[in-house]
Amino acid sequence: MxxxxxxxxxxxxxxxxxxxxxxxxxxxxxxxxxxxxxxxxxxxxxxxxFADFDAFLAELVADRIARLDDQAAALRGAAGTGTVAGNLTEALTTLFDSVAVGIVGLVIARDGLRDRLRRTAPTGLPLLAEASAMLASYLAAERDLGRIAPDADVGTLAPTLIGAAHLLFADPGGPPDPGAVHRTVTAVVGGPAPSAGAR
The missing domain is CATH 1.10.10.60 (Homeodomain-like)
Incomplete structure (x- = not known):
């Protein structure tokens, strides 16, 4: 129509x-x-x-959250390929190279927007909560494949990665060097899981 x-x-x-x-x-x-x-x-x-400016902003945030679905599917599909640190580095760079840092700042700065978003997402910080769930799902798949430690707490690793990456990308000096993101991911997640029989 x-x-x-x-x-x-x-x-x-x-x-x-x-x-x-x-x-x-x-x-x-x-x-x-x-x-x-x-x-x-x-x-x-x-x-x-839009009813008012906060309604506009709430729909902007919701629209950008919906766009994570494609990224989440691609990241889950990458499980078992490449390296875990490489896949996570790429996912975090894609996430924060967009407007995620600005959206997070916007949600924090505007009480009316935050209150409106709480009606549909009562916990977590919108966009970052969904991004954390995306990483947790990927990490769980890699844990099942034996590519990270079998006792890895993906529910803790995922938000830790989001928080660390957010700090790197929120630096007013500009986006971080890809190597810095990779080093941060490796420090949080660790190296590959030991192979069977290895100490």
Whole structure:
């Protein structure tokens, strides 16, 4: 239906504009006026499609969380291939190379947005909680394949990786060197599980 297509296009245009502002200027610069100006549309367009600015931001966060599904499937599919540290490094770099750092800052900075998100996600920090679940699922698959220690606590390793990577990528000096991410992953997860019969 043409009307639905037009609405979706406007929503994506506004979401993309908000992401550009987050990446360029940070969460404090994100206002409804800044978004519509960046998107090149009239000021009232945002409020025709969303109840208020926090509703817009909540849908932006939800949209970006939904995009993790493809990454999660790809990461689970990588279990048993490459190296565990390499797969995790790539996953974390993809996650935080996008707007994840800005989204997290936005959720922390805006009480109204956080309250609205709590209605559907009462625990954890939105986006990071889902990313942690993605890593835990992958780590569980690798544990089942014997590529990490059989007693590895994936429920602790996953959020530890998310937190450590977030600190690296939130550095105002710019994104970390890929080697720094890999070293952090290796320090958290450890090396490969010993082969059968090895000490």
């Amino acid at each position: 043409p009307t639905g297509t037009a609405i979706r296009d406007v929503r994506e245009q506004l979401f993309d504009a908000a992401e550009r502002i987050l990446l360029r200027d940070g969460p404090t610069a994100l206002t409804s006026r800044a978004v519509t100006t960046e998107a090149g549309c009239a000021k009232g367009v945002l409020h025709r499609h």
